[in-house]
Amino acid sequence: MERSKALGFARRVKRIEVSAIKQMPLLARSVPDAVSLGQGIPSVRTPEYIRRQVIELLKHDADIGKYSLQPGVPELKQSVAQKIAQTAGRFIDPELEVFISAGAMEALFAAVVSLVDEGDEVILFDPSYASHIEQVKFASGTPVFVPLIENDGWALDEELLRRAVSAKTKAVIVCNPGNPTGKVFSVAELSVIVKIAREHGLYIIADETYDFLVYDGFCHKSLASFSNIKDMVILCGSFSKEFAMTGWRVGYMVAPAEVIEQALKVHDAAVICAPTVSQYAALAALTNRAECKEETVRDVLARRRELICARLDSLAEFFSYVQPGGAYYVLPRYLKWDINSAEFAHRLLFEAKVITIPGAAFGPGGETHVRMSYGGTEDDINKAFDRIEHWSRMSKRFT
Numbered sequence: 001m002e003r004s005k006a007l008g009f010a011r012r013v014k015r016i017e018v019s020a021i022k023q024m025p026l027l028a029r030s031v032p033d034a035v036s037l038g039q040g041i042p043s044v045r046t047p048e049y050i051r052r053q054v055i056e057l058l059k060h061d062a063d064i065g066k067y068s069l070q071p072g073v074p075e076l077k078q079s080v081a082q083k084i085a086q087t088a089g090r091f092i093d094p095e096l097e098v099f100i101s102a103g104a105m106e107a108l109f110a111a112v113v114s115l116v117d118e119g120d121e122v123i124l125f126d127p128s129y130a131s132h133i134e135q136v137k138f139a140s141g142t143p144v145f146v147p148l149i150e151n152d153g154w155a156l157d158e159e160l161l162r163r164a165v166s167a168k169t170k171a172v173i174v175c176n177p178g179n180p181t182g183k184v185f186s187v188a189e190l191s192v193i194v195k196i197a198r199e200h201g202l203y204i205i206a207d208e209t210y211d212f213l214v215y216d217g218f219c220h221k222s223l224a225s226f227s228n229i230k231d232m233v234i235l236c237g238s239f240s241k242e243f244a245m246t247g248w249r250v251g252y253m254v255a256p257a258e259v260i261e262q263a264l265k266v267h268d269a270a271v272i273c274a275p276t277v278s279q280y281a282a283l284a285a286l287t288n289r290a291e292c293k294e295e296t297v298r299d300v301l302a303r304r305r306e307l308i309c310a311r312l313d314s315l316a317e318f319f320s321y322v323q324p325g326g327a328y329y330v331l332p333r334y335l336k337w338d339i340n341s342a343e344f345a346h347r348l349l350f351e352a353k354v355i356t357i358p359g360a361a362f363g364p365g366g367e368t369h370v371r372m373s374y375g376g377t378e379d380d381i382n383k384a385f386d387r388i389e390h391w392s393r394m395s396k397r398f399t
């Protein structure tokens with residue numbers, strides 16, 4: 001008998017996978033000197049003003065190592081409510097409409113498992129963030145992919161979205177700016193999503209982890225700012241990327257009170273509370289920004305975006321790509337190799353010693369692409385592209 005059957009692991013767990021985003025760096029441990037365009041971790045260090053305040057608290061606050069209140073440290077909930085109130089243009093109740101999560105990931109997880117029952121469908125834009133797919137599957141829901149139109153800058157096609165809605169559709173997940181494409185939805189596109197969600201009574205789960213990270217010419221509009229659907233929007237946000245705090249594990253959900261009430265049950269069952277010390281770090285991050293002496297993550301990444309696009313431009317015979325408008329990912333299509341994206345990423349790793357993520361991890365529309373992150377240093381990006389360039393030109397076998 002198969003070992004997992006003997007042990008009786010649950011179907012909900014057997015049907016999901018650790019995403020390729022995490023698997024590729026593990027695989028790369030067997031490749032000495034591999035350089036990474038893989039995982040989405042900015043190379044930047046958590047700013048000094050945040051670290052300094054946490055050190056002071058660790059010295060003097062006897063409660064810093066204890067659980068916080070389960071929905072989060074009240075001052076932090078207040079600060080998050082104020083931040084989102086500015087975006088949304090309305091009052092957000094810190095007591096009823098906010099909870100502090102262990103990263104945006106936990107808020108997203110709580111949202112999905114609070115809403116989705118077996119057989120429910122959840123609309124995802126394709127390509128979409130790999131973990132959204134796994135979370136829906138974990139909740140026994142069915143991901144329904146709506147392709148974004150690559151030739152039109154990963155544009156939304158209203159007709160395709162309309163056709164994807166069925167009587168079983170529960171929610172639509174919108175990642176804006178998007179991982180893995182760097183897509184920033186225009187106000188017109190968001191209005192279409194809102195209109196269709198309203199017509200069909202769908203929840204919108206808005207993953208706005210990269211809300212701060214949009215580049216020239218683009219503007220980020222939060223789904224929380226659409227007042228005509230405020231009772232159906234579940235906003236999930238993060239401190240990970242804006243404040244270079246990926247390892248602190250702190251994020252938030254801002255949603256209607258009845259959603260927060262359900263999500264808090266999941267939060268309690270899963271983690272009790274977000275790490276207290278990290279919540280105080282997040283509070284310092286939000287309230288004392290003026291003390292930040294370092295260049296912002298946004299400015300650093302804007303430069304790296306220029307660099308990676310220039311390097312891709314010089315490889316136009318091998319890769320086509322849509323310039324990212326936000327976040328720090330680009331999803332180039334490889335043009336000369338007639339192999340699937342898993343094989344392509346493996347060959348890049350073992351032959352060129354460069355870590356990328358196979359596009360298929362992000363849904364069917366990701367196939368024949370690889371995701372590259374430009375969170376790494378400029379030296380790493382250059383080193384990776386020197387290798388990719390050499391490998392592409394020397395690659396004898398395109399199939």
Ligand SMILES: Cc1ncc(COP(=O)(O)O)c(C=O)c1O
Binds near residue numbers: 129
């Ligand atoms: C789109 C998206 N959502 C959520 C997350 C997870 O964020 P957090 O670290 O706040 O859990 C990531 C991390 O890369 C991401 O890219």
